Amino acid sequence: MRIVVAVKQIPDLVEELELTADGTDVDRELLKMVVNEFDDQALEEGLCLKEAGDAELVVVALDEPDVDQTLHAALAKGADAAIKLTGALTGWIDSHRRAALLASWLSGQSFDLVLTGVQAADDLDGQLPGLLGAQLEVPHISVAVRVEAEDGMAKVWQELAGGTVVVDEVRLPAVIGVQAARQAPRYVSISRIRQAQQSGGITEVEVQAAELGTEQFALRRLVAPEAAGHAEMLAGGAGEVADRIVELLRAKGLVRS
Amino acid sequence: MTVRIVVAALLTAAGLALAGARLGRLALLVRAGAPAPGRTRRALRRLGAEVVEVIGQRKLLKRPQSGIPHALTFWGFIILLFTIVEAYGDALWSKRFAIPGIGHSAALGFIEDLFIVVVLLAVATFSVIRLVDAPARRQRRSRFYGSHTGVAWVTLAMIAVVMLTLVGYRAAQANTGDFPYGSWAFFSHGLGDLLHPLGRGVNSVLETVLLLLNVAAIMGFLVFVTHSKHLHIFLAPINVAFSRRPRALGALEVTSGTAGAERIYDLSWKHLLDYVTCTECGRCQAACPAWSAGKPLSPKLLVMSLRDGMFASAGTLLRRGMGDRSAGDAPVLVPNVIDPDVIWSCTTCGACVEQCPVDIEHVDAIVDLRRSQVEQGNMEPSLQDALQAIAVQGNSFGKSERMRARWTRQLGFTPTDARKEPVRYLWFVGDFASFDERLADLSRVLAGLLYDAGVDFGLLYEAERNAGNDVRRVGEEGLFQMLVEHNMAAFAGAQFDTIFTTDPHSFNTLRNEYPAFGLDKPVLHYSELLAELLASGAIPVEPLGRRVTYHDPCYLGRHNRITDAPRRVLRSLGCELVEMPRHGVNTFCCGAGGGRIWMADEPGAGERPSESRIREAMALGVDRFVVACPKDFTMYSDAAKTTGYDDRLQVIDLVQLVAEARTAKSRSRDAAAAVASAPA
Known part of the structure; x- marks a missing residue:
């Protein structure tokens, strides 16, 4: 079995993000880039699968800042190979372009499972797994919390709202x-x-970013979130605090009379 | 006489053969350990250690109750070597035997008798100590908990038998006319008077029987000692000779590389020698903060488990000891021999190493074992988070490295950037004093004091990284080296004469471990700098007249012997210092060292070390608990609250106390004035 884990770099969210002068991207100049934490989960599940049976694990990433560190860490954890996709890759790469780039390499590869993070800080909708499945014309399942593979089939534990867990079976590749x-x-x-x-241990492969197959959108402007007001601490005895709370609720029209 | 010669010769041959075979085997086991470089260097210093530690019994005498009888027994054994020579002379040679050159002087007879009495009294004292501190009743509070107490009783009994047979045959000799000493040998003659009524015939038989019993008891004891924990009689001087000098604290000496000690033979031969030398006295256990908190770690039990592990893998070790380095089927130590909780409970405070009378190096071994765990990724999640944060951002708080110097923004002046302008002092602030809100307040107080005193100091700003002291001690050697490389590059890009640190942990690694990576600048702790500034009058103060106690940080007081500078500061401030029972090099850990601050602190069966410490201070009737370490400030502020004493005992940093004394004297020179005069 051949497992491919697609990982990507995102800004370390402990950093204060600033926008570029033209407002179309976050300023990546001084940003510390780290692996998307959900991709780290995907890698871990891949490693568990590899350890449970006979599998080859390949980790793949686009050539983004500090990605070598992430790929070396994956190799150190037990990945058999690491692929870095190079090309004209600057600035923010949206999930459509990312899926297309990954698919252009994956379509020339044999694979049984592609694992990737369910979402990322710059893909909170979790589009990448679905788009990648569509591009590769293979089934896709998201929100997995466990994957087991056997005889060309995979069992996928999928966590749904309310804590329900569904076990799906899917034909491989997926x-x-x-x-x-x-x-x-x-x-x-x-x-x-x-x-x-x-x-x-990192193999570089150049990919063509041209044929996307979908109409690309144009990003006009990013806006930093407005700073919310600070919390006000109510001091004094329980009675005073209670009176003040009632007063505030009345003022905001949340309590009548 | 022939019977005596034959029996004594046979007994001796058997005893020496058995003991010799055992010692040879142990030597092979120890040789199987990994190399321990530098253990024979500086022979003169090692000889000095033999005099102070072995002959002078320095560490044993720290606990006079058991130390004095132990020292007397040790010296007694040396003196009584004469009686062994005499016994052999009597048994194998002639009844008129005398040690050549010494003869039968009255003084020798007296000293021999005196030490027979002394050793018997010591044995009685040891028995009382063991009865009073019986582990069966006192459980974990007993320092003998988990020790082989049965063997200890046999040992005491055997010593008593050797002494009693010795004085017995001497007494009988006094009646047969074979005793060469006069009345100065008071004990032998006194007992002889009691045996006199039995008549010359009986006394003659008694003399031979007791002499042979004495030889048999000595040989029996020899064989017994080489097979028991009492082996320290022979191995302690050897272990002390090879121990780290001046002490196995300060810099780590971990010989296992980044991979750590996974199996018993990955530990150095000195560690293996430690384990067969240990006599299970439990002084380490009694001083251990983890043990007192009810954690599974006892340094003594750790050593005993590793010794058990050694003997369980004896076959492999013997082959390796004979040079077959490929022989290797010993089990992985953690978790088979040592529970992971044991090694992770250690704060690396060094109290065990400080106490150990035979110079066992517990902390280095624990870090050896931790390294193997880190290499395999076995650690608790919060520690993993801290290490990952340090790897990415250079600080354990997981905050952006660019925020490191943000605490300076609230100062009324901008500290010099040592990367841009040369400074005299480079302040290595450290993670806690930079990123923790409350501790950053203390950093600002110190910055203001230094500014007002006209001290030429600067910072590395965001180029500073965690110094790596605790990273190294949790066993992440690769990350430690990465941090050192980064900080060394930052030092290279700055101009300064001297480094000073806020954190005693940073201080320890910068001072003791960075030189191996090329650091050649003196390193001070801020308490040393404050002491200088107060002495020179650079910081004018007015006496505070407070009664305070001071907590020595482990990495300042014990690991680095800096106990005087903070006390000089307190004296300069006109404070009356009331010492806690555990102070100076015998200080008691707050529980946060060695990376423990990054691990979950599940309460053990006992009281937290920090809370026990606050109670210790409360008993003194002081109202200030002075600290000189950011982690101590946090730990003890919390402990004062959880024990409910925070209304009576204020945890205060040394620098706050200095600020308090200074403000009283010269309000015009306070921080506000500094702001006004600061260059824009």
């Missing part, structure tokens, strides 16, 4: 959007990452 791996993503020591770094 694309799975992983919400959470069966266990927390493992820690890989810096010394192992450095060993992976020293032994190379």
